Amino acid sequence: MIRTDKLTARNFPSAQEEVAQQASFDSEFDANPPSAYRLAFTDTDFLVRPELRPVRMQLELLKPELIQQELDIQSTVVIFGSARIADREAAQAAVDTARAANDDQALQRAERRLVMSGYYEEARRFARLITEHTRDHAHPLYVVTGGGPGIMEAGNRGAHEAGGRSIGLNIVLPHEQRPNQYITPELCFRFHYFGLRKMHFLMRSVALAAFPGGYGTLDELFETLTLIQTGKCRKRPILLFGRDFWSRLIDFDLLLDTGMISPGDEQLFHYVETADEAWALLMKEYDIGSPGNHGSP
Known part of the structure; x- marks a missing residue:
């Protein structure tokens, strides 16, 4: 028997073994060796040098990619929207507080x-x-958000309440964005580069839902529209929740009338008002049936 x-x-020791060996050696001789003596891939001072930016970008691309591959995450639905939109309970509490304080301006805002x-x-x-309808499919859909509060929290929260996993792609900001509590811990990623974060939003997505939001939401929405319009990524449903909000914010008719977009470009997205309407559209687009249906997705 062979x-x-x-x-x-292995013919050579693994990087993990080398790190463990060096840690033992360093503790015996020098608990804090100089930068030059550290293994390059364990030396933070070296890795954050400006010249190492290409390496850091590659790492930021690879880390979430490899983890999602290992967990067999293939298809996602992205939920974008404002970090400033509160849940109904918190919003009602703010109204009650403002009314009790007899503060008209605060009441209007609330x-x-x-x-x-x-x-x-x-x-x-x-x-x-x-999450509920695809959790037991051969290829379930996973919700992915920007990982913060507001609409992002709502997306992760809904998946969590359905007993499923969801992804949060957090970003380091001057005023630190804390991950919301509903993200699956092993799928809570943190980015330095906005560009790579946005790439990860789209790499596995089969649909994008944009709720009312500000500059960040608009940036993510228009990057997706641009990539689809120019053929740089495959067409997928883009769902704009709240026709009144989006039609007041963006005059797509003006873009058409002035020739800034081509006829048909206004059909790259769909207005929806409710979760049921959005889900029905996805079911039709991807022929999603019972868990026994192993078609797409």
Whole structure:
């Protein structure tokens, strides 16, 4: 009988073994060796040098990619939207506080936030529908968000409430963005580069849902529209929640009338109002049936 373990044994020690060996050696002789003496891949001072930017970008591309491959995550639905939209309970509490304080200006602001909280609840329900209906499929859909509060929290929360995993792609900001509590811990990533974060949003996505938001949401939405319009990525459903908000914010008719976009470009997205409407559109697009249906996705 051939001893395959001997035939396939490593010829060289692994990087992990080398790190462990050096740690033991360093603790014996010098607990804090100078930068020049450290292994290059364990030396943070070296890795953050400006000249190492290409290496850091490659690492930021590879780390989330390899982890998702290992967990067999193939298809995602991206949920974008404002970090400032609260859940209905918190928004109602703010209204009650402002009313009790007899503060008219604060009450007006709180009442607007209460109206907008409807989007939080729809994002939460949409994520729950995605997770509940595809969790037992051969290729389940995973919700991915920017990992922060507001609409992002709602997306991760809905998936969590459905008993599924979801992804958070956090970004380092001057005012630190903390991950929301509903992200699956092993799928809570942190980025330095906005560009690579946005690439990871799209690498596995089969649909994108954009809820009302500000500059960040617009940036992510328009990058996706541009990539689809120019053929740089495959066409997929783009769902704009809240026709009134989006049609007031962006005059797509003006872009058409002035020739800034081509006829048909206004059909790259769909207006939807509810989670049920959005989910029905995805079911039709990808022929999603019962878990026994092993078609796409």
